Amino acid sequence: MDTAERLIESAQQLLWERGYVGTSPKAIQQRAGAGQGSMYHHFRGKPDLAEAAMRRSAAQLRAQAEAVLAVGDSATARLGGYLERERDPLRGCRVGRMAMDPDVIASDELRRPVEETFAWLRDRLAEIVAEGVAAGELRAGLDPSDTAAAIAAVVQGGYVLARAAGSREPFDAAVRGAVALLAAARA
Template sequence: MYTARMDTAERLITSTQELLWERGYVGTSPKAIQERAGAGQGSMYHHFRGKADLAVTAMDRSAAELRAQADAVLTEGATPVARIGAYLTREREPLRGCRVGRMAMDPDVIDSDELRRPVEETFVWLRERLAGIVADGVAAGELAPELDPSDTAAAIAAVVQGGYVLARAAGSREPFDRAVRGALALLTAARP
């Protein structure tokens, strides 16, 4: 699974990213991380103070990757609505959920300022980025002037995150796709 050249700390971080996405924080044990990374307990505690420290590092990495992916598609398209459309329709795995959003469902993450920080920062970034694009659409006359950019951005982010929940609950990507189509239709209807 991992190359011989990948150092132990990197294997631990990558393994933790994967396990957090699959199992959440509560379901990810230090032993599972060590087994997946092919690392011993001593190696884990040599590089990290414990599970929470390693999880924050892994969550920071996942958050940075998500922001980079989102930012890449949010620059696609000639118009603000096209850029939002690119974000909504980018390739995703709805049945796996969101690497970052999944952490918001975990009570231990929500109860810890340190663990919650990467989740909160990512969604603040996303809402601000989307709000800027909506504001550009309003300013360009592509979207109705009555649209509040911050509220609209929150709704777009909620469509994606809620779509993940609906897809996972149904065991099918169809509810996610319906939510995206609905958001796109609302954006089209919001044109002046």
């Protein structure tokens, strides 16, 4: 693995563990086994490297979500599969965590991968809900965009609840509740 890749992977891990504010260039360099000169040879600075790492994390999250959303013989099975996918709620979402960081939110460049990822997720979930409504599986009148936003919020909010409690149970309860609501929305 070349130095640029090691720097991106190290930044990904540190951003997930510590957030943007808590991740120093020195910590990234140490984890990557790279010198300061190497970092600045490949990236203009911490924001540039962080954006590359966040884009990589966002692409990985989209690929994981799509792999789950593509499996199932019904809309509710696909949405349930997404909700019930194996996660580590105490670690949280590597993309969603960035939305809690004031320096990320204050920067259009750093916020963009987060914003784009959640827009993609809501759109993809809404497509599946709309397919379920069109097929008569989900009740007519169920708003796909609102339902997609609620599903995304359950997962992201579940991470927050789990981390706050130091237990995965609040996350699991939120997922069970969302799955029950989807079942209640069947036509």
